[in-house]
Amino acid sequence: MRSSWADSVAAAEGAAAGSSVNNGNIGSSARSTYVPPHLRNRPPSSDLPAPGSSGSTSGTDRSGYGAPLGGSRWIGARNDSSRSGYGSGGRGGGWNSRSGSWDRGRDREVNPFGDDDNAEQTIDEEENTGINFDAYEDIPVETSGDNVPPPVNTFAEIDLGEALNENIRRCKYVKPTPVQRHSIPISLAGRDLMACAQTGSGKTAAFCFPIISGIMKDQFVQRRPRGRLVFPLALILSPTRELSIQIHEEARKFAYQTGVKVVVAYGGAPINQQLRDLERGVDILVATPGRLVDLLERARVSLEMIKYLALDEADRMLDMGFEPQIRKIVEQMDMPPPGVRQTMLFSATFPKEIQRLASDFLSKYIFLAVGRVGSSTDLIVQRVEFVHESDKRSHLMDLLHAQKANGVHGKQSLTLVFVETKKGADALEHWLYINGFPATTIHGDRTQQEREHALRSFKSGNTPILVATDVAARGLDIPHVAHVVNFDLPNDIDDYVHRIGRTGRAGKTGLATAFFNENNASLARSLAELMQESNQEVPAWLSRYSARSSYGGGKNRRSGGGRFGGRDFRRDSSFNRGTTDYYSGGSTGYGASGGYSGGYGPGVTSAWD
DNA sequence: AAAAAAT
Known part of the structure; x- marks a missing residue:
């Protein structure tokens, strides 16, 4: 269901009882001011730049039913002086329609970079030199699954959108890490993914970029809250509170001025602030499982509109302690099933038994392993x-x-x-x-x-x-x-x-x-x-x-003898004997279909075995 | 046996 701009305004008025309608939906000149109904569907007037291409009236385009934008597929971020001169300049203007007007009362988005305007150069200069890419040369990569999209070498090759590109620049990411090079095209193609990549190699960005860009690009109109029930479009789960906090901080940087709203919810902290954050609107919810279950049971969050599900530290999320909670969230609430939503699982380690469990959550997924045995x-x-x-x-x-x-x-x-x-x-x-x-x-x-x-x-x-x-x-x-x-x-x-x-x-x-x-x-x-x-x-x-201490390989033995950090369990005969044809497609680097044909069965060495 | 995750 899509809601119209008018609906949104009405909702905001009702809920906010005559208070101001905040925000850039109407153009920056209207921020924090009441807009009379007869002016609401107008294109913004003076202070927005002309749309990048002709005919795009972003004001009315926003208004509902997801009408595609006239000119660009990208709804530009709010025009802002700090963006001066980067890229092709701010086209479009205003927000995309997801940030409906029930997002009230929020002041200007806090700059998560803490570098208002042009102070960037001075921040952490010598220590924040970003990733040392020389360390990642010639890293072994394994992919399997049907029609794996090819990797990219630069962010520029990927159509992530202007606002996100700007944030990538501000993060000083010069080029994608190996896991990003491979996983981002896969995710942008809409494919489910199980990704295994070294610690510290940029997994968070790898799942955040496609989610943010997808939310902007596809113009999902966020469902208006039903009472106090909110409908996030993406869910990111992680096993510890501090990790959720960290993911939220990063995601906020990536989403800065995109209009995509990121909220975090975790236990041990007062729930009230988190509830208020949710009521202000949420596109991406980052959460630990326990608190999320609480929110679901209180009917404050619905997973009905989830388009993207990401599990960070996915193997941990599916081990004995967590599996029931995760199954509850993913399978027994109102989340769309695999194939409808897009699911991304990331970890540095991925035991085969856990891969088998995880495959319940995935549809025709691609398995990706980058680098050796988890560690750097x-x-x-x-x-x-x-x-x-x-x-x-x-x-x-x-x-x-x-x-x-x-x-x-x-x-x-x-x-x-x-x-x-x-x-x-x-x-x-x-x-x-x-x-x-x-x-x-x-x-x-x-x-x-x-x-x-x-x-x-x-x-x-x-x-x-x-x-x-x-x-x-x-x-x-x-x-x-x-x-x-x-x-x-x-x-x-x-x-x-x-x-x-x-x-x-x-x-x-x-x-x-x-x-x-x-x-x-x-x-x-x-x-x-x-x-x-x-x-x-x-x-x-x-x-x-x-x-x-070795008698034949105990619990700690990596199946397949360790070596490379991850192998697709679908290629391991002991895990899919006689049952479903899990691994039926072609694969990059492995050619033929059907199990582990082509001489790459267990025990056979390859370049990175 | 331990740790984590809701109150």
């Missing part, structure tokens, strides 16, 4: 040291002292210490603190306020040591983490991959040290393999350990 491999120097349980603290102390002595030039370098338990985190933090190391901690027993404060304090270098449980293992992008210490190793090699991925991001180098002892025997083999694949020096004692 060569960029992270991995060390493993044999440390008895009782020696861990003093050993950590030695590391920290050495680091201090080495003297870090420039920005304070940060150390992230992973432990197994929440209590252990508190205990270690306290111990570090009384020993003169400024540390803080983040884990699930702390209040949300404490968690966010800890993260800020760490990021700012105020507390350069952060002791964390796995709540911080995935997705968090913390610049200047020079060292990740696995004080307690995780039980699962994939968790190790995510943890060490907190360093060595965006093409920068990092160090990861693990304390290994007899309690970690079950991890020995997969750890040794992972390190070998990443060209790391594997200590002889670890190799001996792994030889000893």
Whole structure:
């Protein structure tokens, strides 16, 4: 259902009871002023530039029933002085029709870049040089599925729209990362996607760009709220609150001045502000599962109009702890089914069993794997040291002292210490603190306020040591983490991959040290393999350990023997024997149809095997 | 066994 401009105005008037109708729907001159009905469907008058092409009367085009724009498919962002001179100039004007007038009472959009007008140059100049692309040359890529759209080499090749291009420029993204080069064309083509790409390689943008551009381009008219029930067009789920916050912050930058509204909802924080944010209008909802379920049950959010579903850290979202909640959200509420909506799953790791679960959510999807085994491999120097349980603290102390002595030039370098338990985190933090190391901690027993404060304090270098449980293992992008210490190793090699991925991001180098002892025997083999694949020096004692502890591949063995970070489970006979022809199409690089034909079955090496 | 995620 599409709502007309008039409907929107009426709704706003009703709800806002005579208050002003805010916003650029009417052109900037009308912002925050009441517009009499007889003037409402007029094209904006004086202060908007002439539309880029003839005949486009963006004022009336907006008015409803999704009439295509006369001139450009792109509804330009609000004309704004800060956009001067970039690209082909602001054509169009005004907002696209999704941002209906029930979006009332919001002041001018806050600039998420914090660089009002032309202060850009001075911000973070030397440290925000963006991604080190040389680090990503010659990265192995595997795609499979029907008719995979070819990758692109530049953002310019992709029709993302002017406003988004401007934001990409402001983010100082010069060219797409490998995962972006491949996944964005796939998503823009409307295809479902399961993507496996290294930590720190730009996955957030990879799913945000197509969503934002799609919402702008396709002119979905957002459904007007029914009472206080709102209808987002895109849903992005993530496994931790802090990750949702981070995705929201990034997405807001990408969506700046596009008219696409991004709202975040997560637990542990007062729900009222989140409800107010939702009432102001939402196109993209970023959420953690629990709070979203709450919102759905309160009938404050409907998934009926969802066009895009993205799961970040998708394998985590579908593991034992989360799967029921995710199924509820995706399958048992009012979300459109696969094939109607577009679904994108992203993670650095993707175990085959989880791929099988995930395939329930997808329709004729493309599998994409970029890079090796999750980690940024060569960029992270991995060390493993044999440390008895009782020696861990003093050993950590030695590391920290050495680091201090080495003297870090420039920005304070940060150390992230992973432990197994929440209590252990508190205990270690306290111990570090009384020993003169400024540390803080983040884990699930702390209040949300404490968690966010800890993260800020760490990021700012105020507390350069952060002791964390796995709540911080995935997705968090913390610049200047020079060292990740696995004080307690995780039980699962994939968790190790995510943890060490907190360093060595965006093409920068990092160090990861693990304390290994007899309690970690079950991890020995997969750890040794992972390190070998990443060209790391594997200590002889670890190799001996792994030889000893291996009887045929336990739970931690990567199926297929590890190596390359992801393989499409549809190509693995043990996962689809005799059943559905999951993998029926052609594939890039693998030619023939039908399973893993062409000699690329398990055990056969290819360039990146 | 642990961690995370709603109140």
